[in-house]
Amino acid sequence: NAGVTQTPKFQVLKTGQSMTLQCAQDMNHEYMSWYRQDPGMGLRLIHYSVGAGITDQGEVPNGYNVSRSTTEDFPLRLLSAAPSQTSVYFCASSYSRRGTGNTIYFGEGSWLTVV
Amino acid sequence: KNQVEQSPQSLIILEGKNCTLQCNYTVSPFSNLRWYKQDTGRGPVSLTIMTFSENTKSNGRYTATLDADTKQSSLHITASQLSDSASYICVVSPLSNDYKLSFGAGTTVTVRA
Numbered sequence: 747n748a749g750v751t752q753t754p755k756f757q758v759l760k761t762g763q764s765m766t767l768q769c770a771q772d773m774n775h776e777y778m779s780w781y782r783q784d785p786g787m788g789l790r791l792i793h794y795s796v797g798a799g800i801t802d803q804g805e806v807p808n809g810y811n812v813s814r815s816t817t818e819d820f821p822l823r824l825l826s827a828a829p830s831q832t833s834v835y836f837c838a839s840s841y842s843r844r845g846t847g848n849t850i851y852f853g854e855g856s857w858l859t860v861v
Numbered sequence: 862k863n864q865v866e867q868s869p870q871s872l873i874i875l876e877g878k879n880c881t882l883q884c885n886y887t888v889s890p891f892s893n894l895r896w897y898k899q900d901t902g903r904g905p906v907s908l909t910i911m912t913f914s915e916n917t918k919s920n921g922r923y924t925a926t927l928d929a930d931t932k933q934s935s936l937h938i939t940a941s942q943l944s945d946s947a948s949y950i951c952v953v954s955p956l957s958n959d960y961k962l963s964f965g966a967g968t969t970v971t972v973r974a
Contacts, residue, residue, distance in 0.1 A: 750904075777960060788950070788964030788967070790964070791960075791961060791962065794960050796960070804961065805961075836905070850895075851907075852904035855902070855904050
């Protein structure tokens with residue numbers, strides 16, 4: 747049971763390049779999400795999904811795309827990287843019983859620098 | 862304006878001592894309040910989850926309290942250890958959407974020998 751696995755751990759991009767952050771979970775969780783963490787700020791929700799084929803926007807979705815073709819995977823795509831997207835990205839997952847306070851499990855993070 | 866405010870921003874304590882971290886929130890109505898521990902360079906790990914009807918929840922040396930009337934929560938660390946050095950994050954889920962969590966910026970705790 748690996749939990750939530752994110753790749754890559756570190757990445758440097760040039761402005762305008764595109765890339766995909768990978769996220770996979772092996773706990774059969776319905777809910778998956780992507781957050782970014784910036785210095786001095788709380789984690790902010792980018793996109794989330796409550797099941798295969800279902801995605802929705804979070805607080806800061808601009809410049810990012812997601813898809814959920816399987817229960818296990820939830821990749822985050824940066825369409826045209828900008829320096830403002832330099833951040834630490836976390837993928838998270840949980841069972842999808844709303845309102846019951848399910849434990850949310852986080853990946854180890856992906857450090858992205860856009861130059 | 863952030864709906865979850867944590868204080869202090871950082872603190873230093875000696876090994877073996879106790880400390881209390883504060884969380885004030887404006888999310889209302891809310892579904893549950895969580896505390897997470899985040900080691901440097903790692904992802905957050907869940908410590909406690911409390912629903913709006915719970916007043917306290919413990920996890921080993923960590924005890925969280927909740928006062929829904931004043932919209933305040935605290936996390937008490939007892940007999941601190943060097944491994945407690947981390948950032949502690951308060952997270953509140955709105956009742957309208959349990960998935961759209963509001964995160965505090967965290968309190969960085971440094972435990973010194």
